[in-house]
Structure formats: C-alpha cells, structure tokens
Amino acid sequence: MKEIKGSVTSPKGFSATGFAAGVKKSGYDLALLASEVPAVAAACFTTNVVKAASVLRNQAVLAAGGKISGVAVNSGNANACTGEAGKQANADMAAALAKELGVAPEQVLTASTGVIGSPFPIETVAKGIAAAFPSMGTAEENGHLAARAIMTTDTYPKEIAVELTLGGKTVTIGGMAKGSGMIHPNMATMLGFITTDCAISKQLLQKALSADVKETYNMVSVDGDTSTNDTVLVLANGLAENPVIETENEDYQAFCEALHHVNLFLAKNLVKDGEGATKFMEVNVTGAATKAEAKQMAKSVVCSNLFKAAVFGEDANWGRVLCAMGYSGVSFDPEQVDIVFESAKGSILLMDCGTPIVFDEEKAAEILSEKEILIRIILREGNETASAWGCDLSYNYVKINGDYRS
Amino acid sequence: MKEIKGSVTSPKGFSATGFAAGVKKSGYDLALLASEVPAVAAACFTTNVVKAASVLRNQAVLAAGGKISGVAVNSGNANACTGEAGKQANADMAAALAKELGVAPEQVLTASTGVIGSPFPIETVAKGIAAAFPSMGTAEENGHLAARAIMTTDTYPKEIAVELTLGGKTVTIGGMAKGSGMIHPNMATMLGFITTDCAISKQLLQKALSADVKETYNMVSVDGDTSTNDTVLVLANGLAENPVIETENEDYQAFCEALHHVNLFLAKNLVKDGEGATKFMEVNVTGAATKAEAKQMAKSVVCSNLFKAAVFGEDANWGRVLCAMGYSGVSFDPEQVDIVFESAKGSILLMDCGTPIVFDEEKAAEILSEKEILIRIILREGNETASAWGCDLSYNYVKINGDYRS
Numbered sequence: 001m002k003e004i005k006g007s008v009t010s011p012k013g014f015s016a017t018g019f020a021a022g023v024k025k026s027g028y029d030l031a032l033l034a035s036e037v038p039a040v041a042a043a044c045f046t047t048n049v050v051k052a053a054s055v056l057r058n059q060a061v062l063a064a065g066g067k068i069s070g071v072a073v074n075s076g077n078a079n080a081c082t083g084e085a086g087k088q089a090n091a092d093m094a095a096a097l098a099k100e101l102g103v104a105p106e107q108v109l110t111a112s113t114g115v116i117g118s119p120f121p122i123e124t125v126a127k128g129i130a131a132a133f134p135s136m137g138t139a140e141e142n143g144h145l146a147a148r149a150i151m152t153t154d155t156y157p158k159e160i161a162v163e164l165t166l167g168g169k170t171v172t173i174g175g176m177a178k179g180s181g182m183i184h185p186n187m188a189t190m191l192g193f194i195t196t197d198c199a200i201s202k203q204l205l206q207k208a209l210s211a212d213v214k215e216t217y218n219m220v221s222v223d224g225d226t227s228t229n230d231t232v233l234v235l236a237n238g239l240a241e242n243p244v245i246e247t248e249n250e251d252y253q254a255f256c257e258a259l260h261h262v263n264l265f266l267a268k269n270l271v272k273d274g275e276g277a278t279k280f281m282e283v284n285v286t287g288a289a290t291k292a293e294a295k296q297m298a299k300s301v302v303c304s305n306l307f308k309a310a311v312f313g314e315d316a317n318w319g320r321v322l323c324a325m326g327y328s329g330v331s332f333d334p335e336q337v338d339i340v341f342e343s344a345k346g347s348i349l350l351m352d353c354g355t356p357i358v359f360d361e362e363k364a365a366e367i368l369s370e371k372e373i374l375i376r377i378i379l380r381e382g383n384e385t386a387s388a389w390g391c392d393l394s395y396n397y398v399k400i401n402g403d404y405r406s
Numbered sequence: 407m408k409e410i411k412g413s414v415t416s417p418k419g420f421s422a423t424g425f426a427a428g429v430k431k432s433g434y435d436l437a438l439l440a441s442e443v444p445a446v447a448a449a450c451f452t453t454n455v456v457k458a459a460s461v462l463r464n465q466a467v468l469a470a471g472g473k474i475s476g477v478a479v480n481s482g483n484a485n486a487c488t489g490e491a492g493k494q495a496n497a498d499m500a501a502a503l504a505k506e507l508g509v510a511p512e513q514v515l516t517a518s519t520g521v522i523g524s525p526f527p528i529e530t531v532a533k534g535i536a537a538a539f540p541s542m543g544t545a546e547e548n549g550h551l552a553a554r555a556i557m558t559t560d561t562y563p564k565e566i567a568v569e570l571t572l573g574g575k576t577v578t579i580g581g582m583a584k585g586s587g588m589i590h591p592n593m594a595t596m597l598g599f600i601t602t603d604c605a606i607s608k609q610l611l612q613k614a615l616s617a618d619v620k621e622t623y624n625m626v627s628v629d630g631d632t633s634t635n636d637t638v639l640v641l642a643n644g645l646a647e648n649p650v651i652e653t654e655n656e657d658y659q660a661f662c663e664a665l666h667h668v669n670l671f672l673a674k675n676l677v678k679d680g681e682g683a684t685k686f687m688e689v690n691v692t693g694a695a696t697k698a699e700a701k702q703m704a705k706s707v708v709c710s711n712l713f714k715a716a717v718f719g720e721d722a723n724w725g726r727v728l729c730a731m732g733y734s735g736v737s738f739d740p741e742q743v744d745i746v747f748e749s750a751k752g753s754i755l756l757m758d759c760g761t762p763i764v765f766d767e768e769k770a771a772e773i774l775s776e777k778e779i780l781i782r783i784i785l786r787e788g789n790e791t792a793s794a795w796g797c798d799l800s801y802n803y804v805k806i807n808g809d810y811r812s
Contacts, residue, residue, distance in 0.1 A: 049738065083761045228728075
C-alpha cells in the first residue's frame with residue numbers, strides 16, 4: 001500500500017464537485033459525489049438519540065440493502081431538530097440529485113452539517129444541486145472541490161488517497177472528512193466519505209468499517225458523545241476488477257490495513273484542525289490490564305479540559321494527567337505509574353513508579369513548545385496498549401463556539 | 407430555619423483563623439478550625455482512584471470512629487501524587503495542629519488544595535500552624551479569615567450560616583467552601599466545611615450529608631469526575647443541647663432541610679464563581695420518566711462545552727441543548743420536547759413539542775444578556791424533575807487553566 005496524490009475521485013468511476021449554493025453566507029457549501037456504477041455502501045452513524053433527518057433516512061436506505069449511486073452533502077445547515085419539514089426537505093434533497101443522475105431516490109444518500117434547528121433551505125439546496133451537477137467530473141481537482149464544500153469551521157480540507165494491489169489489480173481508496181468543535185469532537189459534526197473501486201461484499205465492507213471506526217474516529221478526543229449528524233460512509237464500486245472480497249482472506253486484511261491508513265489520517269487531521277487548536281497531542285497508554293482499559297484511560301486524558309488548557313499554556317502540569325487517569329473508571333495502582341512528556345525537542349520523565357520527579361522546568365517548557373506532543377503513560381497492570389489523539393483548549397475554541405451561528 | 411449573618415464560627419464552641427503561611431507566593435493559605443469539645447464528624451470524599459494524602463488519612467481516621475477536635479486546611483499545594491513523603495507530611499500537618507490543641511493526632515483532620523504533584527512544604531505549614539494558632543477565635547470574623555484562606559482561584563469566599571429551633575433550643579449551622587475549575591468542577595478541588603452545634607449521632611449525620619451531597623455538590627456541572635482532593639466535612643459538637651437526634655424524626659428532617667439550604671447555597675456559589683465564569687445557569691428538566699434520568703439529562707446539558715460556550719456568547723443555540731440531551735444516555739422522544747430559555751428579562755419558547763419555533767432573535771439576545779439564565783426542558787415521558795447548575799465557558803477559563811502553576 002502506498003499513499004498517492006489524490007482525492008475521492010481517484011478510485012475508478014467516481015466523480016465529484018463542490019459548489020456555492022448559498023446555504024452559507026459565502027463560500028462552498030454543497031458537495032456532490034457519484035459512482036458511474038452503483039456501489040455497495042457501508043456506514044457508521046451517530047449514536048445520539050437525536051438524529052438528523054439525513055441520518056435517519058440513510059439508515060433506512062442502507063437497511064433496505066440496495067446499491068448507491070450518489071451522495072449529496074451540504075454544509076451550513078445540519079437539518080437536525082427540524083421536525084417533519086426537515087424530513088421532507090431531506091427526501092427532496094436526495095430526490096434532486098437522483099433526478100440529475102437518472103436513478104431512483106433510494107440510490108442516493110445525503111449528509112448535512114452546520115447549525116442545528118434552523119429550517120432547512122431546501123429550495124436553495126435543490127437549485128444548487130441542479131446548478132452544480134454539470135460541473136461534476138472525475139479529475140483530482142473535482143474531489144478537492146467536494147472536500148472544500150463539506151467544511152464548516154475547518155481551516156483546511158482533509159483528503160487522502162492510497163493504492164494497493166489485490167489479485168494483480170490496482171485498487172484505490174480516496175477519502176475526505178470534515179471536523180468541528182474539538183473538546184468532544186463528536187458533539188459537533190464529523191463527516192467522512194471514503195470511495196474505493198475495490199470489489200468487496202457489502203457485509204465485509206461494513207465489518208471492516210465498523211471495526212476501524214473504533215480505532216480511529218472514536219479515539220480522537222471522544223468520550224462517547226456524538227452529534228446529531230456524525231456519519232462515516234464508504235462506497236465501493238468494484239471497478240478495480242480485483243477478485244471480489246467475500247471472505248476474510250489476505251485481500252480483506254490488506255484492504256482493512258489500507259482503509260485504516262485512510263481513516264487514521266483523516267481522524268488525526270480532524271483534531272489537528274480542531275476548533276482553535278494550536279497543538280496536537282497523542283496520549284499513549286501501555287501496560288494496561290486490558291485493551292478496553294487502555295483505550296478508556298487514553299481517552300479520559302485526551303478529553304480532560306484542565307489538561308488540554310495546560311497543554312495550550314505549555315504548562316507541564318502532569319498532575320492533571322494522573323487526575324484524569326484516576327477518574328477514567330479504570331482501576332490501577334497510582335504508585336506504579338510512569339508519566340513521560342515527549343516531542344521533537346526531547347523527552348522528560350515526570351513521574352517514576354508513582355514518585356514525582358523534580359524536573360527541569362526549562363526543558364519541560366521547551367518540549368511543550370512544540371506543535372505535536374506525546375504523553376506516555378506506563379502502567380504495570382498488564383501488557384495492553386492504546387493511543388488516543390486530541391488537541392489543546394484555546395481561547396479561540398471559546399470564541400468560535402461562543403458565536404457560531406453569527 | 408432562617409439565614410443569619412455568620413460564618414463557621416457561628417455555632418457554639420467553634421473557633422477558626424486564617425493565616426498567610428507562605429505556601430502560596432502571597433496571601434492567606436492556611437485555615438484552622440477547632441471545636442472546644444470533640445465533635446462527631448461526617449464526610450464525603452472524592453471517588454477518584456488517585457486520592458490526596460489528606461483524603462486517605464481522613465478516611466482512615468473517620469473509619470476508626472473517634473470524635474474530631476480540629477481541622478487544618480492549606481491552599482496552594484494539594485499534597486496529591488506526592489508519594490510516601492506526602493503521606494508523612496500530611497501526618498505531620500495533623501500532628502502540628504494536634505500539638506497546639508493538646509489532643510491526639512487522631513482527633514485532627516486535614517485538607518489540602520492547590521497544585522498536584524509538587525512536594526508538600528511541610529516545614530512551612532507546620533511553622534504556620536504554630537504561628538497562626540494564637541489567632542484562633544470564636545468571632546464571626548475569625549470564620550471569615552478561614553473562608554478566605556481556603557481559596558485558590560476563587561474570587562470571593564463562600565460562607566453562610568443558618569439557625570433553626572430543635573426541642574426549644576437554637577441550633578446553628580455554619581458553612582464555608584472553595585471551588586475551582588468549573589467545566590467539570592469536581593475535576594478541580596472542591597472543599598466544603600460545615601460546622602454545627604446540633605446534637606446528632608454520627609450515623610445520622612453521615613446519612614444526612616451523603617444524601618444531600620447528591621442533590622447539591624454533585625449537581626453543579628459535574629459528570630461524575632472528581633479531583634484527588636474533593637472533601638465535604640461536617641462537624642457537630644452538640645453544644646446547642648437540643649435533644650440528641652438518634653432517629654429519623656421531625657428534628658432530623660428539620661436538620662436535613664437546614665443542611666440542604668447550606669449545601670445548596672455553597673454549591674451554587676461554587677459555580678457562580680467558577681473559573682472565568684461570566685454567567686450562572688440552571689438547567690431544569692421536567693416530565694422525565696425517573697428522577698435519575700432527570701438528573702442525568704440536566705447534568706449532560708449543564709456540562710456541554712459547546713452549549714456553555716454559546717451561553718458565554720449569548721447565542722440562543724438551543725440545538726446544542728437538544729444535542730446534549732440526546733447523548734446524555736437518557737431515552738426520550740425528541741418529538742415530544744419543549745425547550746424554554748428564561749431570565750429576569752423574560753422567557754422565550756424555542757422548541758414546542760419537537761418543533762423548532764422561529765423566534766425573535768432580539769428578544770432571545772436580551773434574555774441571554776442577563777447574568778442568570780434558566781434553561782427549561784419539558785419532556786413528556788413521566789413526572790420526575792431535577793435541576794443542575796453550571797456556568798458558561800469563557801476565555802478566562804482557558805487563561806486561568808493554561809497557566810495555573812505560574
């Protein structure tokens with residue numbers, strides 16, 4: 001597997017575009033994505049009790065089992081908490097793209113992100129779909145336009161493409177994502193769209209995605225909170241003509257590894273571009289009794305507002321790390337803990353087997369002055385390990401979220 | 407029951423003082439509290455796996471069942487994550503006050519709040535105890551000094567006193583508390599000290615406190631996170647000479663009500679003075695299926711960073727309220743929900759039975775311009791109700807926590 005320059009249009013048969021439909025006051029706000037042959041689809045959605053109209057419809061469409069030809073995505077309005085009118089508007093949004101594609105509405109999925117609870121401007125979106133459709137294309141640049149159009153407070157588009165060889169055929173995977181508020185990222189909307197020309201059964205595509213989401217998107221500063229709109233969707237149209245993956249064979253493993261690479265890249269970039277983020281951090285727990293406990297503890301630290309604010313302030317307040325470990329719900333012996341802070345500037349041991357080290361504050365400050373920080377937590381409870389990724393908590397997070405609708 | 411002007415020295419037989427011992431760079435940092443006759447004691451402590459030296463020792467002392475004559479409290483250093491040296495320092499701190507009081511060390515409790523993981527300056531504290539002891543007194547002002555000395559980033563002392571009559575005798579309760587970081591307040595240290603001259607059994611005092619903590623301190627923007635040092639302590643010395651409360655009789659109920667008044671006042675003031683807080687909010691849930699669900703949902707909303715930032719920005723982003731309800735873990739029908747924002751400037755219905763209302767933004771902005779905001783959530787699942795209290799998320803929260811140790 002190797003990374004290539006590309007976008008969601010890199011796999012064979014996928015076309016896309018981005019367009020300024022007028023949902024936002026200015027800028028791109030409508031992305032269209034299509035496969036020239038119907039694709040098998042797999043998806044993971046928010047677990048929030050309150051689900052956006054697009055999530056409810058997509059779940060129903062995918063449960064019916066048919067293949068998918070297109071996806072319409074808008075930013076600027078989440079079409080969530082919008083009642084019956086919102087559901088109708090969402091159905092109309094799908095129908096508008098289906099009409100252009102000449103397929104049944106059940107072959108079209110949708111996604112929305114933006115303000116919750118505002119009436120959905122379906123006329124603007126429907127007109128936008130008709131106007132944008134002629135600009136759809138298979139060039140790399142068409143994918144870039146789509147990646148820009150799904151952004152809300154993101155400061156840069158998140159895109160990746162990889163190639164691998166399966167049964168002598170080149171299989172390509174492309175991906176794009178958008179993030180948002182990053183203290184608990186799933187509280188804001190996270191959308192991810194993965195395209196591939198891999199030939200794979202719907203069942204195994206879903207299995208691969210569901211397993212990988214737990215290791216990637218769910219490990220970026222998330223504590224189980226999810227927004228009304230969170231969606232990760234994979235479309236696989238089979239045009240690579242590799243032997244169809246229908247069992248968990250070597251090809252399946254290779255596909256899963258490539259999918260993981262794509263998802264992890266996108267997930268990490270969601271936090272790197274977190275609202276107001278100035279620093280990226282990885283929290284790595286080793287020596288945990290179970291994998292689940294390692295993940296739980298890593299997430300607890302990466303989600304601690306107090307620690308995130310300390311990282312913003314470049315303050316080596318490792319006590320807040322130990323505190324977050326302590327309320328994570330994981331049982332451990334605090335007197336058997338090592339804590340190390342690392343960056344490109346070096347590493348510093350702050351707690352050694354439960355004993356705080358009197359450390360060089362200048363060296364710690366130098367390490368924390370870097371943009372990427374690694375927090376290593378070593379337990380002595382077992383042999384399991386996990387990482388979680390997050391960002392700091394800055395003035396700008398408050399600024400962005402204090403006035404989001406304006 | 408009535409509120410009176412007073413402090414922790416208002417109940418008969420209690421003396422206190424505050425002192426600048428030098429743990430902090432400047433200002434009061436040592437509080438001493440004593441009862442002229444040994445008092446029965448009840449307490450609630452942090453559930454964090456990582457517990458400060460004072461918490462571990464207090465738990466052991468209280469489990470042994472003896473009465474308490476004095477409490478030494480310092481701010482500026484939490485004596486948490488400080489290993490064996492910290493435990494010894496804490497024992498020495500108790501012994502220092504015990505020596506002055508002429509009692510056994512087992513009759514003295516301790517509490518510490520401040521930076522986690524720094525070596526505890528026991529010499530400074532022990533010298534401070536000896537130097538401060540002569541200034542202990544029973545005047546109201548002595549209590550005020552103690553309330554100031556337990557503060558860390560608090561901007562004002564939190565104190566209250568109430569009187570009630572039990573069996574023809576006047577019983578007095580005094581209280582003081584300090585708070586801290588307020589996004590999840592229990593992640594930072596919350597200390598509360600309640601004194602009373604009520605005659606009550608240790609068992610019923612503990613029962614009253616344990617029940618009331620769930621309705622007060624645990625409902626202020628808390629999601630179960632607790633710091634290494636959280637402590638609420640009640641001392642009851644019996645000098646009011648009321649008939650000893652040994653059963654759950656009318657006197658017990660009256661005492662519980664007065665204790666609740668004291669705890670609720672202190673808890674609300676912890677959030678009103680939350681780090682960087684500019685606004686105080688109450689989230690009230692009615693129509694829930696169970697009391698536990700009402701509490702869980704109210705806490706979920708009051709803890710939402712996204713909503714707290716919106717309150718700071720005076721943005722009527724009720725979608726974030728519904729979103730936080732949705733990930734609270736409580737099952738409910740989103741299409742049977744009303745949401746109302748209220749303040750001294752009026753009230754505004756934002757969602758009516760699941761349907762968003764097109765509302766007057768100017769009126770909403772006027773309502774949100776107030777310092778105290780009430781968010782009313784009406785479900786149609788049952789008849790249970792609960793409130794939680796919190797504050798907004800401001801630039802200053804980040805500033806304070808980004809550079810706390812400096």
